[in-house]
Amino acid sequence: GNSVTQMEGPVTLSEEAFLTINCTYTATGYPSLFWYVQYPGEGLQLLLKATKADDKGSNKGFEATYRKETTSFHLEKGSVQVSDSAVYFCALSYSGTSYGKLTFGQGTILTVHP
């Protein structure tokens, strides 16, 4: 079956540090890949996505590249801010017989200190 594995958290950084959150996946076919962000007490917001190999998704300074050869979709940001503190989820969607079903990683808690 499909699965998503994220790096263990929590991750604690100082403001302006470089961020990498690793994400690898197992799936049949060619899934779409997503990063969602969840701020405290809220639902999930789509951060970025990529729908085919070598695509790069980007938003708000965050980037992730769909690497089929390494089955990875690592999230990066060059300079984090305190406001980036949240939980980040990597996910994949593979229609198959279950239309639009998202499979999530376990989430990575990011805390950024001033």
Added chain:
Amino acid sequence: DGGITQSPKYLFRKEGQNVTLSCEQNLNHDAMYWYRQDPGQGLRLIYYSQIVNDFQKGDIAEGYSVSREKKESFPLTVTSAQKNPTAFYLCATQQVGETDTQYFGPGTRLTVL
């Protein structure tokens, strides 16, 4: 104001009681989903519906029930058969034909006393 609304934001239930969580959307999206979120486990799919009057079980449907009588509404009932219902419940929608993007509501936190 467009989007997805979930109510209530916080819900307390005594053991043995059924409780219904509301999810309403005015995005005119065809598909709707219910997820359960537990600490350190990510989100798990409970039920989903692609069209009105049709729905399918997700990965953890036991102890839950849903209905889809209207396109805008997809209520989730947590029954007394659900052994560990305390969790954060998230509703999501998706437009058929879009590239797999789901949009989430703000969630309902259910606590069993």
